Amino acid sequence: MSTATSAKPRPTPGLSPARKAQNAVMGGLILLATLLVVAPLILIFVYLIREGLSAVNLNFFTKVPAPEGEAGGGLLNAIVGSLYMLGMASVFGVLIGIAGGIFLAEYPRHPLMPTIRLVSDVLAGIPAIVMGLVAYGLIVLNFGFSGFAGALALGFLMIPIVVRTTEEVLKLVPQSVREAGLSLGLPQWLVTLRIVLPAAAGGIITGVMLALARVAGEAAPLLFTAFGNPNVNLDPSKPMSALPLEIYRGATSAYDENQRMAKAGALLLIVLIFATSLLARRFSRKV
Amino acid sequence: MSEPARRLPTRSGMSSGSDRVFQSLILILASVIVLVFVVSLYLLGKDSWPALQRFGTEFFTTRTWNPVNGTFGAAAMIIGTLVTSFVALVISVPLAIASALFVAEYAPRWLANPVGYLIELLAAIPSVVYGLWALFVIAPVLARWQITFFNPEYPERLALYTKCAGIWANDQTTLQCFFVPSSGAGRGLALAIIILTVMILPYTASVARDVIRLVPADQREAMYALGATKWEVISRAILPYARAGIMGGVILALGRALGETLAVAMVIGDSQDIIKSLWGNASTMASVIANQFGDAQETLHRSSVVTLGFILFFVSVGVNLLARVLIQRLTPKGTR
Numbered sequence: 055m056s057t058a059t060s061a062k063p064r065p066t067p068g069l070s071p072a073r074k075a076q077n078a079v080m081g082g083l084i085l086l087a088t089l090l091v092v093a094p095l096i097l098i099f100v101y102l103i104r105e106g107l108s109a110v111n112l113n114f115f116t117k118v119p120a121p122e123g124e125a126g127g128g129l130l131n132a133i134v135g136s137l138y139m140l141g142m143a144s145v146f147g148v149l150i151g152i153a154g155g156i157f158l159a160e161y162p163r164h165p166l167m168p169t170i171r172l173v174s175d176v177l178a179g180i181p182a183i184v185m186g187l188v189a190y191g192l193i194v195l196n197f198g199f200s201g202f203a204g205a206l207a208l209g210f211l212m213i214p215i216v217v218r219t220t221e222e223v224l225k226l227v228p229q230s231v232r233e234a235g236l237s238l239g240l241p242q243w244l245v246t247l248r249i250v251l252p253a254a255a256g257g258i259i260t261g262v263m264l265a266l267a268r269v270a271g272e273a274a275p276l277l278f279t280a281f282g283n284p285n286v287n288l289d290p291s292k293p294m295s296a297l298p299l300e301i302y303r304g305a306t307s308a309y310d311e312n313q314r315m316a317k318a319g320a321l322l323l324i325v326l327i328f329a330t331s332l333l334a335r336r337f338s339r340k341v
Numbered sequence: 342m343s344e345p346a347r348r349l350p351t352r353s354g355m356s357s358g359s360d361r362v363f364q365s366l367i368l369i370l371a372s373v374i375v376l377v378f379v380v381s382l383y384l385l386g387k388d389s390w391p392a393l394q395r396f397g398t399e400f401f402t403t404r405t406w407n408p409v410n411g412t413f414g415a416a417a418m419i420i421g422t423l424v425t426s427f428v429a430l431v432i433s434v435p436l437a438i439a440s441a442l443f444v445a446e447y448a449p450r451w452l453a454n455p456v457g458y459l460i461e462l463l464a465a466i467p468s469v470v471y472g473l474w475a476l477f478v479i480a481p482v483l484a485r486w487q488i489t490f491f492n493p494e495y496p497e498r499l500a501l502y503t504k505c506a507g508i509w510a511n512d513q514t515t516l517q518c519f520f521v522p523s524s525g526a527g528r529g530l531a532l533a534i535i536i537l538t539v540m541i542l543p544y545t546a547s548v549a550r551d552v553i554r555l556v557p558a559d560q561r562e563a564m565y566a567l568g569a570t571k572w573e574v575i576s577r578a579i580l581p582y583a584r585a586g587i588m589g590g591v592i593l594a595l596g597r598a599l600g601e602t603l604a605v606a607m608v609i610g611d612s613q614d615i616i617k618s619l620w621g622n623a624s625t626m627a628s629v630i631a632n633q634f635g636d637a638q639e640t641l642h643r644s645s646v647v648t649l650g651f652i653l654f655f656v657s658v659g660v661n662l663l664a665r666v667l668i669q670r671l672t673p674k675g676t677r
Contacts, residue, residue, distance in 0.1 A: 069570065077570035084447060087439030091546065092459050094539045098466060098474045105477075153370030161364065170371050173378045179593075179661035180654060181600025183630050184385070187650040188377075190634075191384035210377055217374065243363030271467020274602040274627075278635050298469045298603075305473040306607060313477070320470045327465050335458075 102321040109318035118285055119300070123309045129319050131286045132300040135201065138288065139280060139296060140266055142205035147212025147269075148262055154213065155220020155258075160246055178214035185210045186275030194279055201287065201294030204280025208272060212265040219261025223254040256337050263334035267327045273298030297323045381654065389648035391640055400648060406613035406629075408637070413645035415626070415652070417615045422625040424616060425530065425605065426598035429537035434591055437542050441549035442575060457550065464543035472607035475536040476528075480608065484527030487620060491525065505618070514617040522620040530616060530623040533609040540601060541594040548590025548668070552583040589668035596660040600653055602627040626653055 113128045120127030157164070158171055189207035193200065227250050235245035251258070273296070276282075281293040282303065297319050304316025392400060392413060403414025444457045490498055505518035523529075556579050564574040580587075610622025611632050624632075626649040637643040 069568075073570055073573070077572040080572040080575075081447065084439045084443050087436045088443040088456065091436050091440040091463070091542055092456065094474075095459055095463050095466070097478070098470065101474060101478055102470075150370055150373045153367050154374050157367050157371035161367070164368070166368065166372070170374055173375050175665055176658050176661050177374065177378060179596045179600075179657045179664075180381070181602060181627060181657055183602040183627055184600070184650045184654050184657070185381070187388075187630065187634070187647055188381040188384050191388055191647075192380065213374060213377065242360045246363070267465060271465075271469065273467070273469045274631055277631060298467055301467075301469045301473060302603060302607070305469065305476055316473055317477075320467075320473055324466055324470055327467070328462060331462070331465055 099324070102317055102324065105314070106317035106319075106321035109314045110321065114315075114318055114322075119315065120311065122307075123311065125311050127311075127315070129297065129300055129315060129322075131283060131295040132297045132319060133322075134286050134288070135280070135283065135295040135299075136270065136297045138290070139201055139205040139208060139276075139294060140270055142202065142290065143208035143212055143269060144262065144266065146206065146209035147216055147265060150209075151213045151216025151261075151265070152220050152258060154217040155224060155261075156246060156251075158217065158221040159224035160242075160250070174214045174217045177210075178218070181274075182207075182211055182272045183274040183277075186277065186279055189275065189279045197291065199279065199281035199293040200291045201280050202290040204276045204294060204296065205290070207275035207279050208269045211269045211272065211275070212262075215265035215268060216258075216261050219264065220254075220258050223257030223261070224250060226257070227253045260334040260337045263330050263337070267330040267334070270327055270330070271298055271323060273302045277302075385647060385651040385654055389644055389651045392644035392648045395641060396645075400645070404615050406645075408633075408639070408642045411639065411641050413641065415645070415649060417613055418624045418626045418629050418649065419652070421530075421609075421616060421623045422599055422627070425533050425537055425609075425623075425625055426595060428534045429541060429598050430591065430595055432534070433538045433542045433594065434545055436538075437545035437590075437594075438549050438580075438587060440542075441546050441553055442579075445550050445553040446571070446575060446579070457547075460543050460546050463539070464547070468540070468601065468603040469607075471536055471540055472604035475532055475604060475608045479535060480527035480532055482527070483532055483620075484525055487522040487527065488525045490522050509617045509621075512615060512617070518618065520619055523618040524620065524622075526610070528608050528610045528622065529618075529620050530609065531619050533605045533623070533625070536604050536608055537598050537601060540604060541598045544594040544597055545587070545590045548593060549583070549587045552586030552590070552668075553579060555586070556582045585667050585670055589664045589666075592660055592664040592667060596657050596664065599660065600627055600657055602631050606631040626650075 113126060115128060115133065116130055117126070117128035118131045119129065154170060154174055158167060158174075161167060185207050188210065189203050193203035193206060197203075231249060231253060232245055235249045236242065240248070276296050276299050280296055280299065282299045283293045283295045287294050301316045301319045301323065304312040304314075304319065307313060307316070396403075396413060400413065400415055401419065402416055403412075404416035404420075405412050405414050406417060407413070440456075440460060444453045444460070448456060491502065492498070501517070502521055505515075505521045505523075508514060508518050509523065560578045560582060561574055564578040569577070605625055606628035609624055609628050611624050611628060612622035613624055613629070614622075616623050630646055630649055630653075634643070634646045637646050
């Protein structure tokens with residue numbers, strides 16, 4: 055920006071109207087496309103609030119579904135089942151996931167590291183319903199439909215998400231922190247457990263919550279593992295219900311009352327999922 | 342400076358024993374990941390063996406899916422899966438890239454973060470909820486349109502439908518008939534494509550946004566310095582640079598689309614016939630698994646359904662490896 059330009063304007067071609075118009079049109083299209091992308095989210099949310107909110111009352115949380123076609127009832131069985139199975143799934147998914155993350159981040163020169171990294175990445179892309187088939191072959195064929203089988207399928211789905219976030223957060227812990235620990239004479243495993251993991255705890259919790267939010271909505275692998283149950287069941291060896299399962303059942307049902315329950319269940323589910331991912335975001339200020 | 346420690350500074354100190362125990366423990370737990378993969382491969386392979394043995398490669402090429410007389414060919418749902426996924430991809434990719442450009446290039450910071458977050462929330466909505474919404478909200482809209490097609494004021498449309506019905510009955514279709522509604526239900530291939538489009542948008546969008554942000558600022562500034570407009574900067578300096586990474590995101594979305602189950606299963610109408618009309622019923626591999634696995638009693642039927650899962654397993658592994666390679670190759674060195 056020299057003063058010469060203002061003093062004596064050069065005859066530059068400048069912005070031709072065509073280029074100007076093209077720029078404006080593309081900008082407009084991009085804005086329009088973005089609105090189109092975000093619209094379904096808002097439409098779904100508004101729809102569920104309008105249709106489902108009326109069914110969310112005390113009964114919804116304290117009663118089990120009414121028999122087909124009858125009014126009333128709630129989704130206590132599904133809420134309890136979902137929480138129970140997610141709890142079981144996290145025991146498995148979090149343990150294996152964090153161990154995998156530690157392995158990938160702390161032992162990068164181990165000969166098995168590339169394999170485990172690759173398999174964990176690939177596992178992340180396998181469709182949930184295929185994991186349902188695996189859990190079916192593993193548990194259901196031998197022991198029958200059970201909440202445990204459903205939890206196992208969900209656990210499989212959690213592993214790659216937890217591995218990935220754990221690895222990434224552990225890598226953010228500065229090398230000098232590890233060196234400081236080692237220089238104090240701590241063995242490496244204590245450095246990992248006592249210094250590196252606590253330093254990364256926030257990020258790991260975020261990863262676990264994201265994984266939970268992700269699998270909480272999965273119904274496909276539960277269709278033929280947990281199978282669903284019209285009653286509250288706390289026995290992991292018996293069929294168990296879950297919110298996504300009840301939503302699926304209600305949405306494809308012909309009865310108004312079941313459909314209303316499904317909408318209310320869907321509202322509860324996405325509120326829970328959004329809250330979890332918001333909280334997870336808060337936790338790390340990243341991701 | 343303190344006195345130097347008396348202990349030997351070698352790595353083989355007293356702690357090496359406990360270190361080895363810890364490392365083995367971690368290794369064993371991490372190996373479970375590989376075990377899950379191997380067990381999945383084994384179980385799916387074992388369960389699909391009867392069908393593969395019985396039908397061989399015909400399983401992939403024939404399109405009769407008849408549980409009653411026990412003949413199974415998956416061609417119709419393989420095509421259904423490919424058609425729904427690719428069409429959804431074609432529609433969603435430009436939208437996703439545009440929204441990524443908006444977040445990364447156009448929006449001011451106070452708007453970019455919330456919009457980016459909203460797009461990520463789109464990925465957090467469960468499949469069943471999408472299915473429910475499609476069934477209760479979009480399906481009636483499509484159904485209304487389909488019914489107006491059969492408005493008695495337009496007898497020529499009815500004649501067209503009658504002609505097409507004859508062609509469809511012979512398991513065939515023409516380009517014109519492909520766009521003629523075959524029913525007034527609203528459910529079917531078109532609805533499945535619409536809902537898949539929405540569901541895979543966020544995957545492409547978030548990868549595209551990340552790679553667009555990785556484009557070096559010099560690249561942009563050089564173009565601006567030459568007097569380029571914003572769109573020229575995007576189309577000539579940013580998109581070409583981010584091309585491979587965006588491609589990786591697209592392939593990731595493709596993987597999602599191929600395996601997407603419940604939303605599709607709820608809206609696609611579950612017909613194992615070959616696709617004859619955009620508005621007709623169809624099925625995908627994942628939707629057939631969801632709809633039939635529970636009822637499949639005979640070994641051959643069950644095994645055929647598992648074989649579909651086996652195919653999905655392989656396809657998703659392949660697609661993911663491809664996406665991984667693409668994203669890795671593009672990511673500039675030093676940023677990871």
